Structure formats: structure tokens, C-alpha cells
Amino acid sequence: MIWLASHILVVLSIAMVGVAMLFVLQQRRTPQSAAAWVLFILLIPYLAIPLFLALGFRKQAGRFPPIRFSPATHPAANPQPIAKALQAFGIPAASEGNSLTLHFTPTQAQTALMATILQAQTRLDITFYLLDNDATGHAFVEALIARAKAGVAVHLILDRLGALHRPKAELARLLAAGAKLRYFSPFLHRPDNGHLNLRNHRKMVVADLNTVWAGGRNIGDAYLAEGHDWIDLSFTLQGPAVQSYIDVFAADWDVVGTPPGTLISHSPADGAVTAQLVPSGPDTPDDALHDALVYGIHRAERSVWITTPYFLPTEALQQALITASRRGVDVRVMLPQTSNQWITDLARGAYLRDLDAAGCTILRLRKGMLHAKAGMIDDMAWIGSANFDVRSMLLNFETALMLYDAATVIALQAWFTGLAPLCEPGVLIPSLPRRCAESIFRLGAPML
Structure with missing residues (x-):
């Protein structure tokens, strides 16, 4: 009987691993995220499967039905390209x-x-x-x-x-x-x-x-x-x-x-x-905020300035920033030297060094916590609750208000410029132990 119980347990474990992997592969994820979950489930299934049940789901239309937007009133006569792109995702017009x-x-x-x-x-x-x-x-x-x-x-x-x-x-x-x-x-x-x-x-x-x-x-x-x-x-x-x-x-x-x-x-x-609210989260069928920012950064002609407390971008956002900088766009990322989340501080190091190597300007606030979530791409800007990280872009319920008028964009640029003297430019060169720790924590980011 012991062998039969052991056999049943093995069969059930294999079945659970197979079902969990099926769920991972059926959900809309980045290849890095799917690969990380699959590897985790294969190597440590007794830990990975419970964690996946608690943490692994993204879009769930049955639990979080899509937002029912009212028809837009006073739509912009000449919307900017990013505003028109957002409409393609079902976001009301600017x-x-x-x-x-x-x-x-x-x-x-x-x-x-x-x-x-x-x-x-x-x-x-x-x-x-x-x-x-x-x-x-x-x-x-x-x-x-x-x-x-x-x-x-x-x-x-x-x-x-x-x-x-x-x-x-x-x-x-x-x-x-x-x-x-x-x-x-x-x-x-x-x-x-x-x-x-x-x-x-x-x-x-x-x-x-x-x-x-x-x-x-x-x-x-x-x-x-x-x-x-x-x-x-x-x-x-x-x-x-x-x-x-x-x-x-x-x-x-x-x-x-x-x-x-x-x-x-x-x-x-x-x-x-001129404004346009862009929510993100499980109650939006697509990743409109994330995809619109990727699109906007790739279209940028002069500048991309971002302030965020936590910097753990998706691969698409990271590559968009690197490509923009190499095209000659003025790319600046402002964030706290030390945030209130030490795990994200460890995980962000390699991302920032890659940006720095590509010519982006990294500005680290010397003292205090920079909690603002905002950005400016050429003649538009956004302010909201969304950090420039995987969690805000693909998981959490968030909002970002896109702003397309010159006066607001200029005011935000002046605010950003005013903070620059309080920052240390460049990135820190980590020790070998810290570099190893950063690599470990960075591996966990795609699993979100």
C-alpha cells in the first residue's frame, strides 16, 4: 500500500506541475516571465505552485471586468500620436x-x-x-x-x-x-x-x-x-x-x-x-499604459525624462530607452539614491548601468525619498500612481494622466530641472558581492 500511495502522490505532483505550467503558458506574459515561472515550477514545484496560485495571475476578466468608459466629450481636435494610439486600446480620447x-x-x-x-x-x-x-x-x-x-x-x-x-x-x-x-x-x-x-x-x-x-x-x-x-x-x-x-x-x-x-x-x-486618463491593471484588457509608453519613447525626437521611486522596467521599456539614447534623444532617469524598498534598490542596479552605458543620464537624489511618478516625452507628459516598474505596468491597478498642453509640460520640466542640482549624476560601481545580489534579485523581476 505504501508503494501505491507513493505512486499516486508522484502522479498527482506531475499532474499539478503540468497544469501549473499550462496556466503559465496560456497567460499573456513576457517570454522572460514565462521562462522564469516554468523553471521555478520544474525545479521546486512544492514551493513554486503555491506561490503561483497566490502571485502568478495577471488579467482575470471574470474577477475584474473591464472598465466601462463613458463616451469622451470635448475630444482634442488634433490629438498627439500617443493619444491616438491610446484610443486604439479603448482609452477615451484626449x-x-x-x-x-x-x-x-x-x-x-x-x-x-x-x-x-x-x-x-x-x-x-x-x-x-x-x-x-x-x-x-x-x-x-x-x-x-x-x-x-x-x-x-x-x-x-x-x-x-x-x-x-x-x-x-x-x-x-x-x-x-x-x-x-x-x-x-x-x-x-x-x-x-x-x-x-x-x-x-x-x-x-x-x-x-x-x-x-x-x-x-x-x-x-x-x-x-x-x-x-x-x-x-x-x-x-x-x-x-x-x-x-x-x-x-x-x-x-x-x-x-x-x-x-x-x-x-x-x-x-x-x-x-488637454488631458487623457490611462488606467492599467486587471480591469483593462490590454496593457495600454505600458505599450503607449514604449511607443512614445520610440517616437521621441528630443527628450525623455522620467521620475520614479522604483526602476524595474520591462524588457520593452528598457530597450526603448536605450534605443532612444543611442538615437541622440536626451534620456534622463531621476530616482532616489536609496528608496524605502531595499529589494527594488538591489534589483535596479543592472538596469541603470545598462542605461548609463548607452548614454542615458541617471540622476540619484542624494537625500530623502523621491516618490513622484511622472515623465515627459517631447511635448507631452504624464503624472499618476504608476511607478516605472513591472508591477505598476503589468500587475497593479494604476492610473496615469496624460497631459498634452505646452504650459503643463513646461511646468513639469522646470520642476524636474529644479531637482537636478539635488542629485548625483551617474551610477555606482558595485562590489562583487553586491553585483551577485543584484543579479539574484533581478532574476525575480520577470516572475512578477
């Missing part, structure tokens, strides 16, 4: 008539955030990855409590992983005031859902279906209070592009709660900004 205010400092961002919340009269639709249990987090929830008590319909989504250190007492009071709170991607779920690895990294406040506060900032002292050596970007938006944020929030709420029904913005189209 719209004219938007008003945008950039927040370069924590004080500007917090003042605008509180104004957006406290001026709401009918509803607040909010998604954040992280809500800290600190003074800023408490003030944020207190503002929501005040609006809920005033009769405003408050809908708050927090990512379950990012909300680990949330202000629980204040959130309980928010619920008691009548607000609705939902957690995205809970830890306990059916194994076949596989969404433990799919985090909602979006950051946005939509007030009265009219005004949006969004960008790269979470809610916490590090992001919104002075004196924390964190550099970030956010903005306030009004105009036709607000509708896309409403549609994205509706899709998020559809996953965690009851469908919110049809929500239509009446935000005035009296601004001078």
Missing part, C-alpha cells in the same frame, strides 16, 4: 477644456486635498492604497466624518495591504457616521482568484462628480506634511477628463460593493489643458 493645478509641495497638496473634501456637497468617491495612522491620516478621516455627518455620501476604498497600519478607531467612527468603507484585494480569498498579488495602487478623490484630486501621494505625514524629505507630485483636475476618473472608481467599487449605477460628470470645460 479631451480639451480641462483645468489642472499641480501640487509640488506637501503643503500645496494637503491644502488642495482638504479643500476638495470639505467643499463636497453631495458625494465623495475615494480610492487610496495607503492610509497611515498618523496626524495626517487622522485629519483626513476627520474631514470625511464631517462631510458624512453633513449628509455627503462618502465611498472609501482602501487596499487591504496598504491599509495594514490604518487609523482603525477613526475609520470606525467614519462608518458610524454613515460612510461606506471597502477593502480591495483581501488576504483571504479562493486560490483560483489569485488576486493577493494584484494590489489597488490608485490614488484619487472625486468630489461631487466635478473635481478630482489625484497623483502619486498616499495619505500620511510622509506624503502631505512638511519636513519629511519626501518629494512627490499630485494635482487637482476639473473638466471633461473627470468623467474617466468617475468610470475608474465605478469599476473599483463594482468589485468591492454593489454597482454604483450611471455616474455622469458635469465639470465645466473652460480650461486650457
Whole structure:
């Protein structure tokens, strides 16, 4: 009987390995990602298969249905090529008539955030990855409590992983005031859902279906209070592009709660900004943000400037940057000397050295944390929640606002240029032990 049990166990193990490999090969992945998972499953199946069930899934239409975008209003008369390319992926057309205010400092961002919340009269639709249990987090929830008590319909989504250190007492009071709170991607779920690895990294406040506060900032002292050596970007938006944020929030709420029904913005189209919201994640059938950036970088004629806290690009993005630099395009990548994620710091080393060897300019912020996620390609720019890494481009729920007007692009270029003196140019030459460690951690990146 022992031999029979052993035989059955071997057969089941082989079958599980075969099924897992079939799932890997059927999903849309880069060849590097598929090869890494297949090798992992073959070599250490008892560890690889459980990890794949928890972390290995990407697009799941049954669990995360595609965002239902409303028809674009006030479409741009002469859209830039990247805007037209995004439309081919089902992204609404770039719209004219938007008003945008950039927040370069924590004080500007917090003042605008509180104004957006406290001026709401009918509803607040909010998604954040992280809500800290600190003074800023408490003030944020207190503002929501005040609006809920005033009769405003408050809908708050927090990512379950990012909300680990949330202000629980204040959130309980928010619920008691009548607000609705939902957690995205809970830890306990059916194994076949596989969404433990799919985090909602979006950051946005939509007030009265009219005004949006969004960008790269979470809610916490590090992001919104002075004196924390964190550099970030956010903005306030009004105009036709607000509708896309409403549609994205509706899709998020559809996953965690009851469908919110049809929500239509009446935000005035009296601004001078041309904008186009590009979400990414399991609720977008294609990888529009990633593919549009690859396309835009290959089309670049003068400059590609990127700020990101974490730099783990896909092979396509990395090669696009290298090719652009070799074509004579001014390619600059700005990132922190030391980020708050040591694993990504180890994994990024070889990527940065390859860019440096190709003539790209690497700018390492000497002090503090650069958390801004933005970029400029010639005459367009983007700001949002997406880092320039595999996770943001191909896994997480993210948003990036594409901006096509000259004034906004010039303002972001001036901000980037102003930070350059605070940076150390070039890359560090690692020791042999660090180079070995970097290589090991880089091998894990495609498995995402």
C-alpha cells in the first residue's frame, strides 16, 4: 500500500506541475516571465505552485471586468500620436477644456486635498492604497466624518495591504457616521482568484462628480506634511477628463460593493489643458499604459525624462530607452539614491548601468525619498500612481494622466530641472558581492 500511495502522490505532483505550467503558458506574459515561472515550477514545484496560485495571475476578466468608459466629450481636435494610439486600446480620447493645478509641495497638496473634501456637497468617491495612522491620516478621516455627518455620501476604498497600519478607531467612527468603507484585494480569498498579488495602487478623490484630486501621494505625514524629505507630485483636475476618473472608481467599487449605477460628470470645460486618463491593471484588457509608453519613447525626437521611486522596467521599456539614447534623444532617469524598498534598490542596479552605458543620464537624489511618478516625452507628459516598474505596468491597478498642453509640460520640466542640482549624476560601481545580489534579485523581476 505504501508503494501505491507513493505512486499516486508522484502522479498527482506531475499532474499539478503540468497544469501549473499550462496556466503559465496560456497567460499573456513576457517570454522572460514565462521562462522564469516554468523553471521555478520544474525545479521546486512544492514551493513554486503555491506561490503561483497566490502571485502568478495577471488579467482575470471574470474577477475584474473591464472598465466601462463613458463616451469622451470635448475630444482634442488634433490629438498627439500617443493619444491616438491610446484610443486604439479603448482609452477615451484626449479631451480639451480641462483645468489642472499641480501640487509640488506637501503643503500645496494637503491644502488642495482638504479643500476638495470639505467643499463636497453631495458625494465623495475615494480610492487610496495607503492610509497611515498618523496626524495626517487622522485629519483626513476627520474631514470625511464631517462631510458624512453633513449628509455627503462618502465611498472609501482602501487596499487591504496598504491599509495594514490604518487609523482603525477613526475609520470606525467614519462608518458610524454613515460612510461606506471597502477593502480591495483581501488576504483571504479562493486560490483560483489569485488576486493577493494584484494590489489597488490608485490614488484619487472625486468630489461631487466635478473635481478630482489625484497623483502619486498616499495619505500620511510622509506624503502631505512638511519636513519629511519626501518629494512627490499630485494635482487637482476639473473638466471633461473627470468623467474617466468617475468610470475608474465605478469599476473599483463594482468589485468591492454593489454597482454604483450611471455616474455622469458635469465639470465645466473652460480650461486650457488637454488631458487623457490611462488606467492599467486587471480591469483593462490590454496593457495600454505600458505599450503607449514604449511607443512614445520610440517616437521621441528630443527628450525623455522620467521620475520614479522604483526602476524595474520591462524588457520593452528598457530597450526603448536605450534605443532612444543611442538615437541622440536626451534620456534622463531621476530616482532616489536609496528608496524605502531595499529589494527594488538591489534589483535596479543592472538596469541603470545598462542605461548609463548607452548614454542615458541617471540622476540619484542624494537625500530623502523621491516618490513622484511622472515623465515627459517631447511635448507631452504624464503624472499618476504608476511607478516605472513591472508591477505598476503589468500587475497593479494604476492610473496615469496624460497631459498634452505646452504650459503643463513646461511646468513639469522646470520642476524636474529644479531637482537636478539635488542629485548625483551617474551610477555606482558595485562590489562583487553586491553585483551577485543584484543579479539574484533581478532574476525575480520577470516572475512578477
